[in-house]
Amino acid sequence: MLRDTSVLMDEKRVFKPNYQLVEDAHVKNWEAELEKGKDLEKYWSEKAEQFEWFEKWDKVLDESNKPFYKWFVNGKINLAYNAVDRWISTDKRNQVAILYVNERGEEKKLTYYELYREVNKMANALKNLGIKKGDTVSTYLPMCPELLISLLACTKIGAIHSVVYSGLSVGAFVERMNDARAKVLITADGTYRRGKIIDLKKIADEAILQCPTIETIVVVNHTGQAIEISDLSGREIFYERLIEGESDECAPEKMDAEDPLFILYTSGSTGKPKGVLHTTGGYMVGVATTLRNVFDVHNGDLWWCTGDIGWITGHSYVIYGPLLLGTTTLVYEGAPDYPDPGIWWRIVEKYGVTKFYTAPTAIRHLMRFGNKYPNIYNLSSLKILGSVGEPINPEAWMWYYKNVGKEKTPIMDTWWQTETGMHMIAPLPVAPLKPGSATRPLPGIDAEIIDENGNQVPLGKGGYLIIKKPWPAMFRTLYEDEERFLDVYWKSLPGGVYRAGDVARKDEDGYLWIQGRSDDVLKIAGHRVGTSEVESAFVAHSAVAEAAVIGKSDPIKGQVIKAFLILKEGYKMNTALIEDLKKHVRYELGPVAVLGEIEQVEKLPKTRSGKIMRRILRAQEEGDDLGDTSTLEE
Numbered sequence: 001m002l003r004d005t006s007v008l009m010d011e012k013r014v015f016k017p018n019y020q021l022v023e024d025a026h027v028k029n030w031e032a033e034l035e036k037g038k039d040l041e042k043y044w045s046e047k048a049e050q051f052e053w054f055e056k057w058d059k060v061l062d063e064s065n066k067p068f069y070k071w072f073v074n075g076k077i078n079l080a081y082n083a084v085d086r087w088i089s090t091d092k093r094n095q096v097a098i099l100y101v102n103e104r105g106e107e108k109k110l111t112y113y114e115l116y117r118e119v120n121k122m123a124n125a126l127k128n129l130g131i132k133k134g135d136t137v138s139t140y141l142p143m144c145p146e147l148l149i150s151l152l153a154c155t156k157i158g159a160i161h162s163v164v165y166s167g168l169s170v171g172a173f174v175e176r177m178n179d180a181r182a183k184v185l186i187t188a189d190g191t192y193r194r195g196k197i198i199d200l201k202k203i204a205d206e207a208i209l210q211c212p213t214i215e216t217i218v219v220v221n222h223t224g225q226a227i228e229i230s231d232l233s234g235r236e237i238f239y240e241r242l243i244e245g246e247s248d249e250c251a252p253e254k255m256d257a258e259d260p261l262f263i264l265y266t267s268g269s270t271g272k273p274k275g276v277l278h279t280t281g282g283y284m285v286g287v288a289t290t291l292r293n294v295f296d297v298h299n300g301d302l303w304w305c306t307g308d309i310g311w312i313t314g315h316s317y318v319i320y321g322p323l324l325l326g327t328t329t330l331v332y333e334g335a336p337d338y339p340d341p342g343i344w345w346r347i348v349e350k351y352g353v354t355k356f357y358t359a360p361t362a363i364r365h366l367m368r369f370g371n372k373y374p375n376i377y378n379l380s381s382l383k384i385l386g387s388v389g390e391p392i393n394p395e396a397w398m399w400y401y402k403n404v405g406k407e408k409t410p411i412m413d414t415w416w417q418t419e420t421g422m423h424m425i426a427p428l429p430v431a432p433l434k435p436g437s438a439t440r441p442l443p444g445i446d447a448e449i450i451d452e453n454g455n456q457v458p459l460g461k462g463g464y465l466i467i468k469k470p471w472p473a474m475f476r477t478l479y480e481d482e483e484r485f486l487d488v489y490w491k492s493l494p495g496g497v498y499r500a501g502d503v504a505r506k507d508e509d510g511y512l513w514i515q516g517r518s519d520d521v522l523k524i525a526g527h528r529v530g531t532s533e534v535e536s537a538f539v540a541h542s543a544v545a546e547a548a549v550i551g552k553s554d555p556i557k558g559q560v561i562k563a564f565l566i567l568k569e570g571y572k573m574n575t576a577l578i579e580d581l582k583k584h585v586r587y588e589l590g591p592v593a594v595l596g597e598i599e600q601v602e603k604l605p606k607t608r609s610g611k612i613m614r615r616i617l618r619a620q621e622e623g624d625d626l627g628d629t630s631t632l633e634e
């Protein structure tokens with residue numbers, strides 16, 4: 001559902017850059033940098049030079065087989081080596097790489113040297129489990145140091161990682177694990193959430209029964225719940241025991257720049273989740289460059305991205321980006337409002353966080369508690385704030401700017417996607433800001449807004465957001481589903497351009513205003529949920545014959561789910577059934593699928609070919625014009 005962003009477009013406030021920041025910024029002149037970015041190969045090869053390659057590339061960009069672009073052709077590199085090993089011989093050796101903090105106030109620090117040793121031990125242990133280059137390892141872990149270590153260990157030996165977000169439950173877990181054909185699963189006894197421990201192992205145990213490819217299950221004893229060795233089955237082993245006695249040296253696998261790095265599942269309009277496949281060299285260059293420029297990362301920064309590693313934000317900007325830049329990344333396990341809504345600001349004060357990156361839904365949630373909490377703490381260490389995941393409404397932007405940033409720190413509203421791997425549309429610290437706009441495409445990115453015929457739309461008019469030229473961190477395909485990759489992203493609009501799936505407008509300054517998705521993907525608290533996934537969860541319930549779901553606007557979560565259900569003969573909608581349906585969907589998909597309303601209906605609007613017309617349901621729900629109904633069956 002598209003939100004009405006006319007209010008966004010009416011937003012006329014402009015916030016000038018903070019000149020103190022600009023003085024030290026990596027990029028001091030926005031226009032000049034945008035100009036440099038026009039020579040794609042030169043721009044990105046200069047960025048790539050900053051890393052240690054085993055063998056340099058022959059060609060920066062190969063466009064001979066569009067849209068199967070290749071970056072840094074024949075370059076040989078290892079990402080974990082560049083994110084960790086490289087720092088061991090510098091004065092960053094004993095600097096904290098990972099600062100883990102949880103809602104109980106516990107902390108754990110790992111210096112680059114300590115991280116190096118831990119990654120190597122885990123890498124060797126994975127090898128001993130038979131994991132080789134190209135094999136897939138899945139994780140179902142909380143935000144804990146072992147998650148970062150495990151992913152880096154995979155990267156070091158060339159294994160492909162596939163993270164399953166720990167907020168997903170059995171159904172979603174099984175689907176992802178089986179699609180990726182993971183050989184090893186790394187999970188934990190539990191995760192802390194609002195004073196409780198959520199038993200991840202129990203969910204994993206149940207899911208695993210349906211995952212035939214898993215050979216070994218590694219269990220991190222994270223919360224110290226009483227799991228005894230005797231509780232473990234023959235193919236399960238504790239993480240601690242697994243790495244015991246392993247050498248803390250491990251040679252990095254020489255990876256081709258185009259070798260797969262990870263698969264990350266995300267929701268689309270139809271069918272099963274899409275396995276977005278990222279590769280090594282381009283991803284590394286894109287992620288590090290954008291973090292460095294957009295958030296202007298320098299020595300001495302303490303970087304905190306609140307995104308979960310279960311999503312792309314965590315992959316790119318909790319682990320890889322910050323470590324590739326040799327900064328300290330704060331990893332937080334817990335909710336933004338527990339034990340009280342001041343917890344994030346208390347952490348900022350305590351550790352002196354300098355750059356802080358979160359989602360609009362979290363800001364809106366914290367806004368509910370008023371100005372009190374951010375004003376209790378000293379937030380003067382903050383220099384730059386960020387936003388990601390959905391459009392930030394000007395009201396939330398202003399609250400964030402005033403109360404957290406004290407009107408001194410710019411807000412980097414970054415537009416990007418699981419598929420893009422890196423920030424695409426975002427300001428730099430030198431940019432004047434308009435609340436609600438992600439500003440302009442980054443240097444090296446060519447984005448435009450077009451209509452269905454491929455024509456550029458006039459300023460101020462909504463259209464499809466597209467990317468016209470390749471970028472290094474772009475996904476290379478959907479895992480084992482090339483056809484869908486081509487159909488969804490590259491063939492559905494004319495001109496061989498990348499279709500982002502969003503609708504946006506451009507203003508007279510060239511600033512882009514993202515309105516929302518143009519497909520049947522919901523954004524619930526920043527999480528991407530496919531309507532069809534929720535519908536198939538519903539119809540798996542014994543009472544449901546047919547289901548259609550749409551997104552309904554929600555002041556905090558952006559959207560929640562509204563479901564229209566046709567029940568099977570003999571079932572009646574009542575409170576008990578509603579509760580049971582909610583429980584069922586939660587079991588299948590996890591708490592990300594936030595259900596707003598459930599309504600029983602006799603019929604669903606369908607096309608003659610039987611496709612549900614959610615557009616009609618949305619229009620009815622919002623009291624809008626039904627639009628073109630010529631394809632409607634009846």
Ligand code: PRX
Binds near residue numbers: 266312501502527
């Ligand atoms: O609709 C856009 C929205 O999130 C979608 C991508 O979701 P996902 O792959 O889960 O990645 C989220 C984190 C990168 C986009 O198609 N979106 C993301 N960032 C913004 C945004 N919408 C508006 N403004 C943003 N800054």
